[in-house]
Amino acid sequence: MSSEQSREVARPGDHAGVPDRFDNPGLPAHRHRLTDADPRAAKRAERQVSLLFAASAIGTVIFLVGYFAFPLEDSTFGELQKSTLVLGIGLGLALFGIGVGAVHWAKTLMPDTEMIDERHPQRGTDEDRQAAVDILALGAEESGVGRRALLRNSLLGAAALAPIPAVVLLRDLGPLPGAVLSETLWEDGVRLARDPGGVPIKLEEVTPGSVFHVIPENLSESEHPLEEKAKAAVLLIRLDPELVEDDPERAGWDIDGVYAYSKICTHVGCPVALYEQQTHHLLCPCHQSTFDVTQHCKVIFGPAKRALPQLPIAVDDEGYLVATQDFTEPVGPSYWERG
Amino acid sequence: MSALAAHRRHPLAFVALLLVALLATGMLYAALAPSKADAAAQPASQEDVDAGRELFLANCATCHGLQAEGSDAGPTLIGVGAASVDFQVGTGRMPLQATAPQAPQRDPQFEDEQVKQMAAYIASLSPGPAIPDEEYLTPLLDDDERVAEGNELFRINCAMCHNVVGAGGALTRGKYAPPLRGVEPVHIYEAMTTGPQSMPVFNDANLTPEDKQSIISYLGYVDSVPSPGGVSLGSLGPVSEGLFVWVAGLGLLIACAVWLGQKSS
Numbered sequence: 001m002s003s004e005q006s007r008e009v010a011r012p013g014d015h016a017g018v019p020d021r022f023d024n025p026g027l028p029a030h031r032h033r034l035t036d037a038d039p040r041a042a043k044r045a046e047r048q049v050s051l052l053f054a055a056s057a058i059g060t061v062i063f064l065v066g067y068f069a070f071p072l073e074d075s076t077f078g079e080l081q082k083s084t085l086v087l088g089i090g091l092g093l094a095l096f097g098i099g100v101g102a103v104h105w106a107k108t109l110m111p112d113t114e115m116i117d118e119r120h121p122q123r124g125t126d127e128d129r130q131a132a133v134d135i136l137a138l139g140a141e142e143s144g145v146g147r148r149a150l151l152r153n154s155l156l157g158a159a160a161l162a163p164i165p166a167v168v169l170l171r172d173l174g175p176l177p178g179a180v181l182s183e184t185l186w187e188d189g190v191r192l193a194r195d196p197g198g199v200p201i202k203l204e205e206v207t208p209g210s211v212f213h214v215i216p217e218n219l220s221e222s223e224h225p226l227e228e229k230a231k232a233a234v235l236l237i238r239l240d241p242e243l244v245e246d247d248p249e250r251a252g253w254d255i256d257g258v259y260a261y262s263k264i265c266t267h268v269g270c271p272v273a274l275y276e277q278q279t280h281h282l283l284c285p286c287h288q289s290t291f292d293v294t295q296h297c298k299v300i301f302g303p304a305k306r307a308l309p310q311l312p313i314a315v316d317d318e319g320y321l322v323a324t325q326d327f328t329e330p331v332g333p334s335y336w337e338r339g
Numbered sequence: 340m341s342a343l344a345a346h347r348r349h350p351l352a353f354v355a356l357l358l359v360a361l362l363a364t365g366m367l368y369a370a371l372a373p374s375k376a377d378a379a380a381q382p383a384s385q386e387d388v389d390a391g392r393e394l395f396l397a398n399c400a401t402c403h404g405l406q407a408e409g410s411d412a413g414p415t416l417i418g419v420g421a422a423s424v425d426f427q428v429g430t431g432r433m434p435l436q437a438t439a440p441q442a443p444q445r446d447p448q449f450e451d452e453q454v455k456q457m458a459a460y461i462a463s464l465s466p467g468p469a470i471p472d473e474e475y476l477t478p479l480l481d482d483d484e485r486v487a488e489g490n491e492l493f494r495i496n497c498a499m500c501h502n503v504v505g506a507g508g509a510l511t512r513g514k515y516a517p518p519l520r521g522v523e524p525v526h527i528y529e530a531m532t533t534g535p536q537s538m539p540v541f542n543d544a545n546l547t548p549e550d551k552q553s554i555i556s557y558l559g560y561v562d563s564v565p566s567p568g569g570v571s572l573g574s575l576g577p578v579s580e581g582l583f584v585w586v587a588g589l590g591l592l593i594a595c596a597v598w599l600g601q602k603s604s
Contacts, residue, residue: 033603077567085569107603194545196491205544209534212545213495237539273499276510276537283511285499290511301511 027114035108045108049101056097063090177337182330184216184232186311191217192236192260192321195229200320201236206258211275212236214260216323231331233263233271234311236321239280243294250296253312258321260311261297264332265289267304282308305334383459391460394453398434407464419533420467421458426529428454430522440513441536468532475552476524478559489557492550496541504561506574510537520562524555 035042066086070079145152191200195215206212214234222228241257254260261282265272270286275293281300282291289302297308309327316322330338396405402413409415413435416423427433431445449457458470479485494503502508505519514537519527528551534540546554572579 035603077565081567081569103599112603195495202544205542207540207542207544209540210542210545211496211539271499274510274516275539276514277534277539278537279511281511285508288511 030113033108033112036112042109045104049105049109052097052101052104054097056094056101059090059093059095059097061090063087063094066090177335181231181332181335181337184326184331185218185222185228186216186232186234186323186326188322188324189316190323191316192234192313192323193217193219195233202319203255203258203315203321204319206236206238206321208238208240208257209277210236210238211277213263213273230269231264234260235263235273235275235282236260237275237293239293243280245295247296250310250312252314253310255313255315255321258313259293260313260321260323261291261293262309262311262327262331264308265304266299266306266308266331267302267333269332272308383455383462387456387459388463389460390453391456391458391463394449394457395460398449399457402435407461416461416464418465418467419461421462421470422468422529423533423535424458424461425454425470426526426533426535428457430526432535441515444517468529471525471528471532471551472548475548476528476555477552478524479552479556480559480563482556485553485556486560488550489553489555489560492546493554493557496546497554500538502574502576504574505558519558522558524559527551527555527558 035045063086066083070083070086072080072083075083140146192212192214193200193216195213198215198217198220200217201212201214212235214236215229216232219225219229219232236258237260238256238258241254244254244257244259263271263273265284265286267284267287267289270284272282272284272289272291274283274285275281276283280293282293282297284290284302284304287303289304290300291297291304291308292300296310299305299307309329309331311327312324313321314324395403395407399416400407402410403416404410404413407416409417427442428449429447429451431447432442434448435442436445437443447454455470461467462469493501493505497505500508500510500516501519502516507518508516510516516538530538531541531546531551531554532543541551566574572583
């Protein structure tokens with residue numbers, strides 16, 4: 001429809017001068033460069049190219065001088081900075097000079113006439129094609145694949161079994177993760193401790209508006225403290241419990257408005273630690289996922305899909321904050337076995 | 340000597356001895372515990388409190404209420420303590436310049452003495468965090484251990500908002516964590532104890548005064564060392580560095596490609 005319209009619009013123009021089809025105009029006439037016509041220009045270009053190569057040589061010398069003039073043993077940051085700068089400038093000039101010189105040489109002084117190299121047809125001749133088919137047919141006939149069914153089937157069976165050792169070897173690369181990803185160091189009675197330092201935290205120390213960065217007290221005793229910390233890091237926040245939405249399933253998980261939430265983002269596992277005291281929003285610095293503490297860390301913005309898991313806490317006989325159980329769901333980003 | 344020995348058994352000797360002992364104890368205490376006396380922050384005189392009240396009524400009461408009880412326009416100041424007043428007014432964040440997602444910093448509007456008077460008035464209403472002791476405000480730049488400790492504390496507690504070298508950073512909906520370069524140690528300390536605006540509170544149980552001094556020392560160290568990698572581009576990390584590489588680096592590559600493709604004249 002639209003193309004017809006456009007043709008109609010084109011038609012009223014002067015039709016007489018337009019040929020039925022356009023012929024290949026071929027290459028435009030060759031225009032000589034200044035350096036082809038003028039020997040002085042050619043001489044000048046030659047000097048420019050050799051100057052560029054000389055600049056490259058100077059760059060190499062700068063690099064070598066810089067390398068030996070700034071010894072890096074017992075050097076200060078300032079000397080290191082100068083060394084890096086001089087080495088970079090020297091090496092850059094050395095390589096760039098050669099490259100630019102070579103291109104300038106090719107563009108100004110080497111022949112620039114257009115040359116045509118026709119493409120060969122890719123199809124083989126009929127004789128070659130027939131000969132190939134004959135060879136294949138002869139091979140099939142001589143090997144007897146068609147006639148000897150036992151041979152053929154036993155080969156297929158052997159070939160099908162051959163990759164199995166590879167599967168076994170790959171399986172041997174390591175144990176399956178098991179429950180490692182869904183369990184942390186938190187369990188009933190583990191005290192909440194300050195990160196860093198590992199000093200246990202008392203309930204009354206968590207004043208309103210406070211944020212504590214928390215690790216399990218037994219973290220330093222574990223076999224892989226860093227790996228365990230990456231899963232067990234917790235943020236302890238105190239806010240007015242009136243502000244927090246009521247959730248009967250989480251009754252008794254907080255004490256007097258002191259809430260403990262996993263610090264590991266459910267998107268890709270960055271530490272969610274930017275707490276805005278007035279809005280009660282937790283912001284992840286990596287991709288701006290925002291969690292609302294008043295709604296049990298529900299996602300209110302960003303790419304994260306799940307709320308931050310809450311750690312149920314209580315107070316022990318000595319007044320220290322303790323976990324009452326592990327997280328009820330795996331912390332951090334999704335993974336295959338999480339379901 | 341013999342005269343003293345002669346009066347040793349005088350009935351009043353015991354009383355005299357007691358008086359001397361009491362005096363000595365009192366003087367010794369006064370001599371040995373001067374910092375404790377200072378810690379009470381040179382107890383504000385009644386004149387300071389009165390002068391502070393005058394300043395409060397003239398400059399703050401419109402939003403914070405005649406009794407500092409707060410209104411729709413501003414929060415209550417009862418219990419915020421002298422530290423909060425010293426931080427907010429001393430850094431020029433208060434009086435508020437304009438309604439915005441966050442009170443911006445500007446030139447302080449009051450003399451130091453006036454700030455102290457207002458702080459004294461607010462502190463007289465209800466106890467709250469006091470203006471910190473001078474003892475913990477000196478950056479210990481030469482104590483490598485404290486600087487390193489301050490770095491670890493800063494990384495865990497502060498760096499996610501304020502950037503690892505205190506260059507500041509963005510929060511949600513127009514709010515931001517301000518840069519900490521060149522900020523007075525007293526204001527850094529007060530911000531930690533009072534938790535102004537979006538910032539949470541870091542009380543003395545969370546970060547002890549020594550911890551806070553370590554953090555101040557780390558920030559002082561960052562201020563005092565030059566950028567080892569050359570131009571720091573604001574220390575903002577991948578954003579400013581990426582922008583530079585994309586514009587300058589790729590620009591150079593494109594210029595080279597255009598020159599390669601051009602025909603020689």
